Amino acid sequence: MTTSLATDDPSRVRAIERWFGRSARDLPWRRRRTGYAVLVAEIMLQQTQVARVVERYGAFLRRFPTVRALAAADEQEVLAAWQGLGYYRRARSLHAAARFVVSEHGGRMPRTIEGLRRLPGVGRYTAGAIASIVYGARTPIVDGNVQRVIARLDANDDPPADAATIAGTWRRAEELVAEATAPGALNEGLMELGATVCTPMNPQCDACPVARWCAARRAGRQNSIPPPKPSPTVKRVHHHAVLVTRGERLYLEQRPARGLWSSLWQTPTIETPRRLRLADLPVRLPVPVTDIADVADFEYRTTHRRIRFHVFCARSRARRGTWRRPDDVEDLPMSNAQRRVLALLPRSGAVSG
Numbered sequence: 257m258t259t260s261l262a263t264d265d266p267s268r269v270r271a272i273e274r275w276f277g278r279s280a281r282d283l284p285w286r287r288r289r290t291g292y293a294v295l296v297a298e299i300m301l302q303q304t305q306v307a308r309v310v311e312r313y314g315a316f317l318r319r320f321p322t323v324r325a326l327a328a329a330d331e332q333e334v335l336a337a338w339q340g341l342g343y344y345r346r347a348r349s350l351h352a353a354a355r356f357v358v359s360e361h362g363g364r365m366p367r368t369i370e371g372l373r374r375l376p377g378v379g380r381y382t383a384g385a386i387a388s389i390v391y392g393a394r395t396p397i398v399d400g401n402v403q404r405v406i407a408r409l410d411a412n413d414d415p416p417a418d419a420a421t422i423a424g425t426w427r428r429a430e431e432l433v434a435e436a437t438a439p440g441a442l443n444e445g446l447m448e449l450g451a452t453v454c455t456p457m458n459p460q461c462d463a464c465p466v467a468r469w470c471a472a473r474r475a476g477r478q479n480s481i482p483p484p485k486p487s488p489t490v491k492r493v494h495h496h497a498v499l500v501t502r503g504e505r506l507y508l509e510q511r512p513a514r515g516l517w518s519s520l521w522q523t524p525t526i527e528t529p530r531r532l533r534l535a536d537l538p539v540r541l542p543v544p545v546t547d548i549a550d551v552a553d554f555e556y557r558t559t560h561r562r563i564r565f566h567v568f569c570a571r572s573r574a575r576r577g578t579w580r581r582p583d584d585v586e587d588l589p590m591s592n593a594q595r596r597v598l599a600l601l602p603r604s605g606a607v608s609g
């Protein structure tokens with residue numbers, strides 16, 4: 257590790273604050289700075305791209321405009337409103353956090369780091385973001401963008417996923433926020449800098465407000481700092497999704513409460529490490545079927561899985577279970593992968609049986 261900025265220069269912090277004041281993107285969660293609105297935005301942004309969050313954030317807040325409204329909602333309603341954002345565990349945590357705020361704090365968001373960190377799904381980063389951005393607390397935040405900016409400013413090429421590196425970055429962020437005139441603006445400025453200028457590859461150093469203090473730039477090592485993180489292990493699996501129809505209705509089932517896409521709705525889907533033969537499928541389905549046939553295949557990736565979807569259609573006369581018209585499933589929370597499966601439903605043939 258190189259610490260070429262052992263003596264900190266407070267003007268570097270001012271430069272980031274001023275730059276953020278004139279360059280901040282106009283994002284919807286920057287227009288409404290309440291603890292609840294920022295909590296919703298930060299939880300959404302944890303694992304979803306900004307552009308996708310921009311599309312969904314407004315609709316979610318219109319549906320649940322206050323922490324009380326969210327707390328009073330049914331879980332399936334919350335999951336349905338979360339559609340398109342993925343990683344539904346976050347929706348459940350947000351819902352649980354809203355209920356906690358109502359039951360433990362009378363519906364008022366806690367303002368301290370300690371209080372915020374007691375909320376389900378709220379870790380050091382999210383608590384720091386809410387406390388500094390909404391309530392002006394002098395507390396640091398470190399996400400992937402901030403970590404990259406700090407590593408480059410210091411020309412620190414320690415492995416970014418190591419616990420010691422992460423702890424060191426938090427200490428550096430703490431030193432920076434100690435010098436801030438507006439802690440929230442500094443924190444958001446660091447994140448914004450990482451998101452828009454100090455990008456993972458080919459950062460725009462000529463447009464950077466802290467270029468003159470940047471050790472990685474001086475060394476010409478912007479693209480090699482921080483070093484890449486090891487790729488996660490990816491498991492290959494096969495999902496056999498069967499579009500079972502009875503007349504104009506489609507059979508749907510709910511996934512188990514634990515594991516991937518927990519409690520979301522889907523067409524009956526058999527998950528195996530190897531591809532199954534068509535003849536092996538009917539006995540594994542929840543209702544008796546006839547006329548089973550291939551429809552299409554596609555690949556779907558998550559962080560830890562490479563899933564080969566094999567989509568089939570079949571007819572059934574069964575009455576038990578949940579049957580819906582295919583154009584009447586919007587209110588059911590479903591993974592994006594299962595929405596793709598549904599889009600493959602033949603519009604004639606199997607449905608007209």
Ligand code: SF4
Nearest residue numbers: 454459461464467470
């Ligand atoms: S000078 Fe370049 S590498 Fe250094 S912080 Fe700015 S954008 Fe990042």
